[in-house]
Amino acid sequence: MEKVNINEKLAQFSDHWNPRIAGELNGQHVKLVKFQGEFVWHQHEDEDEMFYVLKGEFDMEFRDKTVTLRENEFLIVPRGVEHRPVAKEEVSVMLFEPASTLNTGNTRGELTRDQLEKL
Secondary structure, X not given: OOOOOHHHHHOOOOOOOOOEEEEEEOOEEEEEEEEEEEOXXXXXXXOOEEEXXXXXXXXXXXXXXXXXXXXXXXXXXXXXXOEEEXXXXXXXXXXXXXXXXXXXXOOOOOOOOOOOEEO
């Protein structure tokens, strides 16, 4: 049992769209990620995802609307809902999701991360 300093963990990396595991509980991962620009449209058939903004802001695009998230706000994307995160400037986000969650869901490509680094 050790406390986690989020700022220290975020300082350990600078690349985008490459989530890191900062903690694990009950089959869930607590992940930290930085991103900027547009991600790929995707969905997760079996997992819900929670996006919590630590620093900056981003838009979560859905096919029928866009939700803007700012610091200290979070959004839960239900399983099966197609979505795409987009950030005009760099944003730091904490993700809560099942350990089985693939970052690109049903869409595989250059941004897919099969193995995540633990911080």
